[in-house]
Amino acid sequence: MEPEKKSLCPECGNPLPAGGEHHLCLACLMAQALASRTASEGGKSCGATPLVPPAEIQAKFPHLEVTECLGRGGMGVVYKARQRSLDRWVAVKILPPERVGEQKFADRFAREAAVLAKLSHPNIVTVHDFGEVDGLFYIIMEYVDGVNLRDLLREGKLEPEQALSVVPPICEALCYAHEKGIVHRDIKPENVLLDRAGRVKVADFGIAKILGVNGVDSADETGVPDNATQSVVGTPAYSAPEQKSDPQRVDNRADIYSLGVVFYEMLTGELPGKPLEPPSRKVRIDVRLDEIVLRALERKPELRYQQASVLKTQVETIAAEMGGASVADAATRVAPDSSPAGSAAVRLDPSAAALGLTKRRWEIVIWGFILAAACVEIGLNVTPVECGWIIGIVGVLLFLMSVSLTVLAGIDVGRLKIAAQIVLLDGIVVAFIGIWCAFHSPGLPDPWAIAISIGCGGGILYCLNGLIKVGRLESQTTDPLGYIAFFFAIISGIIPTIFYWLKPWAAPWLSPAGQQFMLWLTLLAGIAAVMLGFVARKLRFGWQATVIGGLNVVIWLLFFVAGRMSPLEAGSLDTPELLQDETLEIQRDGSIACQLKSSSINRTGHSLDSEQFNASSFLQIQKITDDQGSPLKFDVETGRGDLRRYRVRLEPPVPPMGSVTYVSEGTMVGLIHAKGEPGVFEYSMDHSPGYDGITRHIERHKLPTGAQLVWKNTTDLEEEKVGDIVELHIDRRIPSHGHIAVRYRYKLGPAPGTESTTSK
Amino acid sequence: MSSRASTPTLFATTRWTVICDAARGGDTAAVEALETLFSTYWRPLYRYLRRLGRSAPDAEDLVQGFFAHLLAHDGLCLVDRAVGRFRAFLLGALKNYVANEWRREHRHKRGGFATHLSVDWQNAETGLRIEPADPRTPDLFYDLDWAAALLDKVLDDLAESETNFDRWKPFLSLGSGRIPYAEIGKESGMSESAARVAVHRLRKRFRQRLRQEIARTLGDGARVDDEMRALFAVLSA
Numbered sequence: 001m002e003p004e005k006k007s008l009c010p011e012c013g014n015p016l017p018a019g020g021e022h023h024l025c026l027a028c029l030m031a032q033a034l035a036s037r038t039a040s041e042g043g044k045s046c047g048a049t050p051l052v053p054p055a056e057i058q059a060k061f062p063h064l065e066v067t068e069c070l071g072r073g074g075m076g077v078v079y080k081a082r083q084r085s086l087d088r089w090v091a092v093k094i095l096p097p098e099r100v101g102e103q104k105f106a107d108r109f110a111r112e113a114a115v116l117a118k119l120s121h122p123n124i125v126t127v128h129d130f131g132e133v134d135g136l137f138y139i140i141m142e143y144v145d146g147v148n149l150r151d152l153l154r155e156g157k158l159e160p161e162q163a164l165s166v167v168p169p170i171c172e173a174l175c176y177a178h179e180k181g182i183v184h185r186d187i188k189p190e191n192v193l194l195d196r197a198g199r200v201k202v203a204d205f206g207i208a209k210i211l212g213v214n215g216v217d218s219a220d221e222t223g224v225p226d227n228a229t230q231s232v233v234g235t236p237a238y239s240a241p242e243q244k245s246d247p248q249r250v251d252n253r254a255d256i257y258s259l260g261v262v263f264y265e266m267l268t269g270e271l272p273g274k275p276l277e278p279p280s281r282k283v284r285i286d287v288r289l290d291e292i293v294l295r296a297l298e299r300k301p302e303l304r305y306q307q308a309s310v311l312k313t314q315v316e317t318i319a320a321e322m323g324g325a326s327v328a329d330a331a332t333r334v335a336p337d338s339s340p341a342g343s344a345a346v347r348l349d350p351s352a353a354a355l356g357l358t359k360r361r362w363e364i365v366i367w368g369f370i371l372a373a374a375c376v377e378i379g380l381n382v383t384p385v386e387c388g389w390i391i392g393i394v395g396v397l398l399f400l401m402s403v404s405l406t407v408l409a410g411i412d413v414g415r416l417k418i419a420a421q422i423v424l425l426d427g428i429v430v431a432f433i434g435i436w437c438a439f440h441s442p443g444l445p446d447p448w449a450i451a452i453s454i455g456c457g458g459g460i461l462y463c464l465n466g467l468i469k470v471g472r473l474e475s476q477t478t479d480p481l482g483y484i485a486f487f488f489a490i491i492s493g494i495i496p497t498i499f500y501w502l503k504p505w506a507a508p509w510l511s512p513a514g515q516q517f518m519l520w521l522t523l524l525a526g527i528a529a530v531m532l533g534f535v536a537r538k539l540r541f542g543w544q545a546t547v548i549g550g551l552n553v554v555i556w557l558l559f560f561v562a563g564r565m566s567p568l569e570a571g572s573l574d575t576p577e578l579l580q581d582e583t584l585e586i587q588r589d590g591s592i593a594c595q596l597k598s599s600s601i602n603r604t605g606h607s608l609d610s611e612q613f614n615a616s617s618f619l620q621i622q623k624i625t626d627d628q629g630s631p632l633k634f635d636v637e638t639g640r641g642d643l644r645r646y647r648v649r650l651e652p653p654v655p656p657m658g659s660v661t662y663v664s665e666g667t668m669v670g671l672i673h674a675k676g677e678p679g680v681f682e683y684s685m686d687h688s689p690g691y692d693g694i695t696r697h698i699e700r701h702k703l704p705t706g707a708q709l710v711w712k713n714t715t716d717l718e719e720e721k722v723g724d725i726v727e728l729h730i731d732r733r734i735p736s737h738g739h740i741a742v743r744y745r746y747k748l749g750p751a752p753g754t755e756s757t758t759s760k
Numbered sequence: 761m762s763s764r765a766s767t768p769t770l771f772a773t774t775r776w777t778v779i780c781d782a783a784r785g786g787d788t789a790a791v792e793a794l795e796t797l798f799s800t801y802w803r804p805l806y807r808y809l810r811r812l813g814r815s816a817p818d819a820e821d822l823v824q825g826f827f828a829h830l831l832a833h834d835g836l837c838l839v840d841r842a843v844g845r846f847r848a849f850l851l852g853a854l855k856n857y858v859a860n861e862w863r864r865e866h867r868h869k870r871g872g873f874a875t876h877l878s879v880d881w882q883n884a885e886t887g888l889r890i891e892p893a894d895p896r897t898p899d900l901f902y903d904l905d906w907a908a909a910l911l912d913k914v915l916d917d918l919a920e921s922e923t924n925f926d927r928w929k930p931f932l933s934l935g936s937g938r939i940p941y942a943e944i945g946k947e948s949g950m951s952e953s954a955a956r957v958a959v960h961r962l963r964k965r966f967r968q969r970l971r972q973e974i975a976r977t978l979g980d981g982a983r984v985d986d987e988m989r990a991l992f993a994v995l996s997a
Contacts, residue, residue: 011934022915026908027995028933033967034988068968147960162953196961198954 057094060133064092064140075186075207080143083128089143090128093207094136109137115182116206123173125193125203141203146196148203149189149262157269160285164319166192167263169200171312174259178252178308182206185250187258188238189265237261237271241299253301256308260296272297287539288318485532485545492526492552526553791831797976798827800913801846804905805854811898826857845987846977847906851899900994907991910977914969918962928962 008015009025016023057079058066064081071078076095083090095109113130116139120126129140149166152158158166170192177184184191184205193201236244240257243250264272267279267289276297278290292314298304305311529549536542780794802823809819830853919925927948931939945955974984974991 009933010930022912022919022929024911024915024929024933026911027992029911030907030988030992030995032933032935032963033970034992068972145961146957147964151960151964152956162956165953194953194957196954196958198951198957 057092060136061092061138064090066092075204083140089145091125091141091143093139093141095138095207097135105137106132112206113139115180119177119180119182119205121173121176123169123200123202124177124205125201139207142201144193144195144201144203146194149192149194149266152194153189153265153269157283158266160267160283160289161319161322163263163266164315164322166194166200166266167259167315168312168319170202170259170262171308171315173200173202174252174255174308175312177205178255183250183252184255184258185243186235186238187255187262188235189262192262240301242301251301252308253304253306256296256305256311257298257301259308259311260293260304263296264293267293286318286322288314292318481532481536482539482541482545485529485536485549486541488525488532489529489545489548489552492522492529492549492556523553523556526550526556794831795827797846798830801850801906801909801977802827803909804902805850807905808851808854808898808902809858811901822854822858822861825861826854829857844979847903851902900997903991903994907995910973910991911970914966914973917969917973918966922962922965925962928958931959932963932966 009028011028012025014025014027016025058064061081063085064083066079066081068080069077070080070091076093079092079094081090081092082088109130109132113127117127117130125144126142127139128142131138157163170187174184174187182205184202186204186207187202191202191204193203195201238258238261240250240254243254261272264270264279267285268282270282276294278287279285279293280287280290292311295303296305296311526549529545530553533542533545533547533549537546780790805826806819806823809822810816814822915929919929922928931944939959941955941959942952944959945952948955948958950958970988971984974987978984978987
């Protein structure tokens with residue numbers, strides 16, 4: 001009796017009963033049988049009241065050996081039988097007699113069954129035969145030796161990998177049938193069979209239509225829906241909203257909805273509730289699955305996947321990413337010995353899997369890149385005055401783009417999301433430019449400052465608008481960590497981009513401390529992007545943020561380590577020798593030039609020509625400060641002084657390009673930066689506050705044709721004739737400052753003998 | 761699967777009350793079917809008698825006699841079709857029979873019965889001797905033996921119809937949370953999901969067969985769940 005004592009039941013731990021040849025714990029055996037089958041199902045089982053006794057069925061099918069009843073549902077009773085002639089197992093479905101009494105049933109049955117019999121797909125249960133015997137309508141089908149999805153689900157949810165391997169074959173089956181114009185109408189776990197090899201087969205295609213469930217067909221044939229058909233609602237939990245509200249317009253998208261419900265149930269073990277909770281809230285799964293499931297479950301058919309194949313591709317992409325080899329392995333091994341078509345059905349697309357990016361995400365990245373590049377380009381080439389216009393135009397364009405995308409997106413929720421993301425992205429860009437301009441152009445006349453403020457504020461609003469839209473669209477899946485990481489990645493890229501590319505222009509107006517701050521901010525943003533992105537790598541944008549942020553950090557380090565002039569130092573000339581030979585000279589184009597000896601050029605690798613303070617204006621240098629902003633002694637004329645690092649601070653701050661400020665008593669003494677077409681110059685003039693007449697009466701002045709422009713260098717006050725003034729008008733005034741912007745055109749080339757008459 | 765096999769399989773789902781009706785009408789096929797049914801469930805009766813203190817040969821005689829009595833006399837008339845359970849009916853009828861038989865014990869001769877069951881008496885002795893004194897009544901043990909006989913029958917049937925049954929059998933009594941599908945799959949050279957399907961398929965077959973078998977022993981098939989729960993209560997007591 002010793003061995004018997006040793007064998008304990010692994011489930012309950014009690015000794016196994018003596019004598020039983022099966023060595024199983026009988027209590028646990030019974031418990032399992034009880035536990036996994038609910039009472040409600042007992043009614044459906046054939047053990048209860050078979051619709052028609054097997055003996056009777058046997059009598060009606062002499063060519064079959066009916067062996068047992070497999071199950072009973074709303075769609076009829078299924079018997080297992082052996083087809084003597086072909087020596088194969090088949091399943092015989094007897095349609096419920098109460099439904100068969102309907103008008104025109106026989107016609108519909110014959111017509112639909114003939115269509116169904118033409119379906120031949122490895123993932124669809126084949127219909128062998130159909131017909132009627134003594135008022136019993138039957139369909140003889142392929143017998144699938146296995147379980148249905150309901151049996152698997154009875155014990156709760158499936159593993160995500162398993163759910164992911166079940167969905168694509170269902171999609172294949174649906175896709176195939178949909179192409180033939182056949183809608184299943186009753187996709188549910190009971191109709192998804194898995195055979196002993198794990199192959200997935202969809203059963204009962206179109207039976208719902210034959211039976212006129214939901215009034216389908218019977219309504220359009222008789223005009224009035226039958227009471228009998230109305231009373232049967234198919235499987236409400238799995239049917240799409242339009243199947244209840246508008247059964248005649250049901251199309252393939254109803255199947256996609258039902259598949260969505262099945263998918264949801266596989267992942268969570270529960271049916272989708274109201275309000276619909278994304279699966280990832282209930283179980284730990286990839287949030288991208290939320291997106292797929294929720295899209296399949298859209299109440300409006302237009303917002304769902306339009307084709308089962310699209311759903312399939314997305315599921316397979318995620319499956320490949322998630323499990324890598326294991327899922328692919330499971331998927332291919334599910335059907336080890338199926339036909340070539342069968343194995344093709346579960347083959348994954350390796351390229352899509354390797355890329356791991358859906359088309360949509362690429363679109364967003366590309367859009368973001370194009371826009372960022374465009375903005376940088378614009379920023380490089382325009383004057384701050386025009387920034388307001390640029391921002392306005394960009395804003396309008398972006399607005400139109402997002403609106404048109406949103407309109408287009410009426411049929412596609414995917415595009416809607418892209419639109420919202422573009423809005424968000426561009427809101428950030430526009431706001432950034434706006435803020436930047438506002439901060440770096442303090443000398444702007446008020447209207448421009450206002451315009452820029454409006455543009456900037458609009459950008460922020462735009463950005464908020466985008467955030468709200470994206471948030472709303474993604475509200476089911478909001479885990480913003482991926483987005484935040486991506487935002488940091490963008491910051492880490494944009495800051496050095498702007499400060500590197502724009503440094504000749506930007507740097508002089510940003511204090512060294514500010515530059516330092518920006519530099520470290522870049523590094524911190526990059527590191528934050530890498531870390532957050534890694535944490536959120538399974539979330540949307542997560543791993544992209546890691547990659548981009550990581551690249552930015554690496555680039556930053558390269559720059560830093562190589563001792564190259566980082567964006568920070570733009571505008572500072574870091575050479576003691578420089579000073580000895582340096583003379584600041586105000587050029588004719590209004591810029592201030594430093595002349596250097598070649599040694600100092602070699603030292604820094606910078607030609608000062610490119611470091612010219614591209615002030616684009618004629619200015620009086622009033623103050624020279626060091627890094628900390630304290631004044632330094634520096635003789636402009638001799639170029640001598642005691643500073644090592646210097647910084648030329650132009651005061652008053654540099655006005656917008658294309659204008660000039662000067663101090664005089666109503667006499668125009670300077671210009672100017674030639675830009676645009678040759679011969680057209682722009683500048684502004686400053687009148688003495690004491691000169692009341694001018695500040696009060698600002699008008700447009702047209703210079704008489706032929707008037708000569710005299711250019712005066714402030715340092716030596718030497719006059720030089722430049723050309724003939726063709727036109728002059730004074731178009732701005734700011735009374736509080738007494739500033740007047742004057743524009744004029746003049747003809748290039750000295751016109752001998754004619755004096756300037758540009759005053760007042 | 762010969763053509764002969766199909767007939768009993770069909771009958772396997774037929775309830776005993778129906779068989780009894782047919783047997784009463786003199787249908788020989790029905791008598792055969794009843795005999796098959798009885799051969800599954802004679803053991804609990806035998807063990808019941810042994811527990812009452814009957815000697816092995818006596819118990820053997822009594823069970824044989826009881827079965828013959830059922831067929832020969834109007835024993836089957838006692839069947840209450842509406843509420844009957846084969847389990848309760850057999851025990852009641854046996855008690856009745858034993859009481860009567862006690863009175864005319866000496867008038868019968870061993871082996872004098874027309875129908876002789878050919879069964880393995882020896883196997884039915886298992887466990888009888890070693891069971892310790894137990895406050896539980898022989899009636900309770902009868903139910904326990906009944907449940908064991910029922911489950912054995914179902915498992916035997918499955919062993920016959922399922923290939924590789926011994927490999928998968930252990931998982932029938934395990935909660936699905938304890939089943940290492942991945943491991944099984946690896947051992948059997950199939951994917952995890954295929955292993956899962958295999959286990960569930962067998963469980964499903966088992967449940968089907970069990971319910972069918974229970975349904976056979978009930979007058980009303982709708983009460984399968986009640987009977988299952990009752991047997992479970994007995995087994996887990």
